[in-house]
Amino acid sequence: MRVERMAMSTRDADEATHVIEKMYVGHRSRFTARQSPPELALTSATAGPLRVDRLRNSFRFVSDGDPFHYVCAQQLLRGEMTLRTGREEVRQRPGDGFLHLLGADSHATLADFDVAVLCLPLARVAAAAAVHTDIDACDLRFESPTPVSPALRRYWTHVLAYVHRTLMDRDTQVLPPLVAEQVADTAATALLAVFPNTTMTTHHSAPTSPLPPAALRRAVSFMEDHAGDPITVSDIAAAAGITPRALQQGFARHHDTTPMAYLRQTRLERAHRDLQAADPTTGATVAAIAGRWGFAKAGNFATVYRRAYGRPPSRTLRT
Known part of the structure; x- marks a missing residue:
């Protein structure tokens, strides 16, 4: 999956307003200090549904924003912000995190700041929520x-x-699809864990009756057939004809693991086969093979591989 990047900077207040509106939501901004020319610098990277931005400015302004219809969360790295979303107003200090509540107007007072931003479609976050709860996508709401x-x-x-780091790395022009999916899933899962939302209070159903063996066989078969594709727990559950929660419970009961752990083991086995078959004289590398099978960091892959096969992957590649 290609990583799309852009970078821009401007000292024009009207252009700065336009850039923020284009990247985020419609807003009405007014600059309250013009002792020096304002400057805004934006870098952005997108991989599939996931986007990250780094936004820096050296001016002070007040902004009224339209509602967000996707999940947008951030961390203040430098400066100060006072943000209001819905009925809550928060004064941000460096290190603080913040999530813009969906469907709520916002108000912000910002001064000389540096902020890291992450954006994901609500549907992608809802899919992650469905893995561990019985919540319907329409019932997922962030509440604070x-x-x-x-x-x-x-x-x-x-x-x-x-x-x-993963998306902004200039040396990475293409993310293997499996790595891109894992990064998006990590982001979605973190959003659900960090910011108060309805999954934290929804009913977690008790284990249901044992799943039919045929459903688990369908799930395993789907994972084996699509191990090289960026599939999710929801995809596996749909192929098996069951809910994501039922899939989790079934794997815990019958395989003593999670569906994604089972899938990672399958991918490790495929990487092992590729290492055995590859010829390093043709340019094959451990990092490339690891990335193909969803292991973003070669060092982490080497640790997992050695634990499973008793030797480093580089030795398998050379023999």
């Missing part, structure tokens, strides 16, 4: 704009930094 706890604020810092 700030992290649940200081510990989860720190977790958000780490996840956001990881996603930004």
